[in-house]
Each structure stands twice: as C-alpha cells, then as structure tokens.
Amino acid sequence: MNLLKLQILVYIEKYKKVTDVAKELDMKQPTVTFHMKSLEEELGIALFESRRGRILLTDAGKALYPYAVKMTGLAAEARKAVQDYADLGKGILHIGADSLMGTIHLPRLVNRFCRQYPGIQIELTVQPSRTVQELHYNHEVDLAFYYSQDVAAAGIKEDLLLEDELVVIFAPGHPFSSLKSLSDQLVAQHFFIQHAEGSFMRDFTRTYAIESGIHLWERMIINSPESVKHTVEDGDFISFFPLSGISSELAAGSLQYLPAPGPAGKSVKAYMAYHADQPYSPLREQFKQFAKQQITEQNMKP
Numbered sequence: 001m002n003l004l005k006l007q008i009l010v011y012i013e014k015y016k017k018v019t020d021v022a023k024e025l026d027m028k029q030p031t032v033t034f035h036m037k038s039l040e041e042e043l044g045i046a047l048f049e050s051r052r053g054r055i056l057l058t059d060a061g062k063a064l065y066p067y068a069v070k071m072t073g074l075a076a077e078a079r080k081a082v083q084d085y086a087d088l089g090k091g092i093l094h095i096g097a098d099s100l101m102g103t104i105h106l107p108r109l110v111n112r113f114c115r116q117y118p119g120i121q122i123e124l125t126v127q128p129s130r131t132v133q134e135l136h137y138n139h140e141v142d143l144a145f146y147y148s149q150d151v152a153a154a155g156i157k158e159d160l161l162l163e164d165e166l167v168v169i170f171a172p173g174h175p176f177s178s179l180k181s182l183s184d185q186l187v188a189q190h191f192f193i194q195h196a197e198g199s200f201m202r203d204f205t206r207t208y209a210i211e212s213g214i215h216l217w218e219r220m221i222i223n224s225p226e227s228v229k230h231t232v233e234d235g236d237f238i239s240f241f242p243l244s245g246i247s248s249e250l251a252a253g254s255l256q257y258l259p260a261p262g263p264a265g266k267s268v269k270a271y272m273a274y275h276a277d278q279p280y281s282p283l284r285e286q287f288k289q290f291a292k293q294q295i296t297e298q299n300m301k302p
Helices: 003-015 018-025 029-043 059-086 099-104 106-116 127-137 184-188 200-212 225-233 243-252 282-297
Strands: 047-053 054-057 091-098 120-127 142-149 157-169 191-195 218-224 239-242 256-259 267-275
Touching: 003 018, 003 029, 003 054, 003 059, 018 029, 047 142, 047 157, 054 059, 091 099, 091 106, 091 127, 091 282, 099 106, 099 120, 099 218, 099 225, 099 243, 099 282, 106 120, 106 282, 127 142, 127 267, 142 157, 157 225, 157 243, 157 282, 191 200, 191 225, 191 239, 200 239, 218 225, 225 239, 225 243, 239 243, 256 282, 267 282
Parallel strands: 091 120, 091 142, 191 218
Antiparallel strands: 047 054, 142 267, 157 239, 157 256, 157 267
C-alpha cells in the first residue's frame, strides 16, 4: 500500500466522486481508477462500490479508512518537519478555528505572527466548532482553536488558552438596558439570534434552554459572529456571546451586556488543540508558544 493509494481512499470518502478526487490530486480520472483497483487487488477485497453515481467505501474500505487517514497525515507531518528544519524562516502552517476564535482572536494573532515571521505562510480555515475538530482529528489542519466544554477526543491534547464569560448581549435601547440582572424567563421573552448548526454557541444555548426549562424565541439563525453582533446592535434581538468578543462594541457604546442567568453564567474555555503523537515541528512549536503568549498572557490587548 503506497501513500497515493491511501490518499485516494481518503478522498473518495470525502468527495464520493472519482472526478472530484482526480481534480483534488491533479490527476486524470483513469489514473485514479487504476490506483483504486490496484489497491483492491493488493488487499484481495473490494474497497469501493458504486451507488447512484457515487463511489462509497465498502465495510472493508471503512475499516481501512482510519488507518489511511493517520498514515497519510503522518506522511504530511514528516514532510513538513523536514521542510521546517531546512529553513525555519519558511513554511506553511494550516490552522483551523471555530467561528468564535476565528473572529475574536485569530485574525490579530495570525497578523502579528506573520509580521514577526514574514517568510511563513498561514492558511486559516474558519468553520463551525464540530467541523474544525473533525478536520483536526483527520490531520487536515496542524493546530485547532475552539471553544469547548467537552472532553477532548482520544489522542488529542488541548492547551487552555483562556477562560471566557458568556453574556447576553443587547443594544443600548433594548429593555434589558435598564436592568441589573436577568432571569431565564426574561431571556425567553425576547427575540433571540441563534448561532449556526455545529457551532459551540448553538450547542451551549440549546443545552442552556433545556436545563433552564425554557424555549428560546429563535427568530433568526446566523452563521457569522460578526453578523450576530451587528444585528443585535440594531435593537430588537438578543443573543449569547463571549465577553472577550465584544470589547470594541462596548468601548464604542454600540452594545451592552448582562451576565447570563443561572447555570449559563459559568465561564467557558477556549483551547488550542494538537495531536499528542505529532512529530516535533519547529514551525508549529513557534506558533503554539506565540499563541499562548498573545492570548493567555496579554489577552490579545492592543
């Protein structure tokens, strides 16, 4: 089993079409098909099956898939480590961040890192929390940054970067602006902006509603934290948001907040995650230490 064949199997699971795999690998479609058949012949079992125009993994293919992901991921890590040692002033770092970290902290962090290390290229992928964790688990990003209240997956190490407070945000003219505290019932009585499916904030608010015995008045769902804030600023809606993410709006007077009521008022944690068994990479270690310094010690203050 060579790495190319395993990489094809991984991409088949992702795209479900040979044409898309060929495009991803910059190969001709017959070449991809040849390697697929070669892998099956080598192992003596069917790994792929066609259903309604899609190529799916058989049970045997699914059994091989996690090993293929890990082996191709480690191969990429090995290449990256050698490249880093060749010239620490150059290299590419793939970073995944959930929509909150990717909006609140990573833009400034990445900008400062690139300013300090001008020869390094960073590819930042911002996706919902669960998607980022899946990308990282599958070795598709080198580091992952996200808010979480869950236990890390097996083999994943998480470094705590900051503890944040979740608050209820609203516009200065909103009825909440005259209050000093909130109850669960008050939160339930106002138009609520829900965060996108797969995001940490959506999971949190749904859990909060169940534990509080209320039904949130979800009039709108938005997949951009910045858009959530701008919509709340208009006056009619409320939403949950990490306190560290509204500092500019508080300074400008365009948003106000109150602590989330009841059990929701607990702090939440933001993490930097990486694989526990990752080979040492100077570039990745540089960024890890830089992130800890910028976010943990300085709390991203200008």
